[in-house]
Amino acid sequence: MTSDIPALRREDWEPRRWRNLTRPERAAEEIAALVAGLEPGDRLGTKEEIRAHCGVSVGTFNEALRLVQQRGLVRVKSGPGGGLFADQQSPLVRLGNSMLAVDHDAASVADAIRLRDALDPLLVEDALKYASAQDIAAMRAELRRMKTAADDRDGTAFIRANWALHARIAEVSPSPILRPLYLNLLEMVESHLLSVQPTGEQPLPEFIQERYELHVALVDAIAAGDVKALDVIAEHNTTSRLSHRAGPAQH
Structure with missing residues (x-):
C-alpha cells in the first residue's frame, strides 16, 4: 500500500x-x-x-x-x-479596524452590537462576583479558540470565538433579565454574520492579536476577582463605540 x-x-x-x-x-x-x-x-x-x-x-x-x-x-x-x-456584495458594519459583512439589515446589526457593548460592564460586574473555577476554565477554553483563529489569521472564526467568550461571561450572571437579553443580542448579530474583512487602516492579523490580548487581560482579571476587569471592558467597548459611529456602510 x-x-x-x-x-x-x-x-x-x-x-x-x-x-x-x-x-x-x-x-x-x-x-x-x-x-x-x-x-x-x-x-x-x-x-x-x-x-x-x-x-x-x-x-x-x-x-x-x-x-x-x-x-x-x-x-x-x-x-x-x-x-x-x-452578486452585489453584502452590507458592512464597522467593528474596530475590521468590517463585518452581514446578510442584510446592517443598521439593526450595528444597533445590536451597540446595545451589547452597553450591557458588557454589568455582566463583568456579575462575573467578578459569581464566576466559579469551572466558569473561568470555560472562558479560557474560548480564549484558546480565539488564539487558534488568530494564529490562522481567520477573522471570521476569531470574531465568532470572541462572541462565544462574551456569551460564556454572560452565562455567569444570575440576572433573569440581563443574561437572556444579552445572549439574544449576541445570537442576533452572529446569525447575520457572513465574514470579517480588514478596513485597510490596520492589518487584520494585527488587529486580531490586539483584541486577543485584551480578552486575555479581561479573563485574567475576572479570575483574580480584580476590578481592573471593568477598566479592560471599558477599553474594549470604547474602541467599539467609536467604530460604530461610522454606522453601517454599503459596498
Whole structure:
C-alpha cells in the first residue's frame, strides 16, 4: 500500500479553517474565494466549470451553490451566456479596524452590537462576583479558540470565538433579565454574520492579536476577582463605540 506524497496531501495545502467543514461548505468557501476578486456582475463561469474547479460531485456542488446564494455572493443566470455571476456584495458594519459583512439589515446589526457593548460592564460586574473555577476554565477554553483563529489569521472564526467568550461571561450572571437579553443580542448579530474583512487602516492579523490580548487581560482579571476587569471592558467597548459611529456602510 502506498501513501500520498506529503506535499500533495490536501490537508497540507488547504486552509486549516476548512478542515472541520463539510464538503459542500468547503466548496462554498472555494466559490467565495473566486467571488472575492470580482466586481458585482462579473461572470465566474458556467456551473459545470465551477463544479470542476471545486472538484466535487453535482449534488455537493448544488448544496454549495445554495450556501453561497444564501450569503448573497452569487446569482445564477440561465440561457445563452448564463452561468454564475458575482452578486452585489453584502452590507458592512464597522467593528474596530475590521468590517463585518452581514446578510442584510446592517443598521439593526450595528444597533445590536451597540446595545451589547452597553450591557458588557454589568455582566463583568456579575462575573467578578459569581464566576466559579469551572466558569473561568470555560472562558479560557474560548480564549484558546480565539488564539487558534488568530494564529490562522481567520477573522471570521476569531470574531465568532470572541462572541462565544462574551456569551460564556454572560452565562455567569444570575440576572433573569440581563443574561437572556444579552445572549439574544449576541445570537442576533452572529446569525447575520457572513465574514470579517480588514478596513485597510490596520492589518487584520494585527488587529486580531490586539483584541486577543485584551480578552486575555479581561479573563485574567475576572479570575483574580480584580476590578481592573471593568477598566479592560471599558477599553474594549470604547474602541467599539467609536467604530460604530461610522454606522453601517454599503459596498
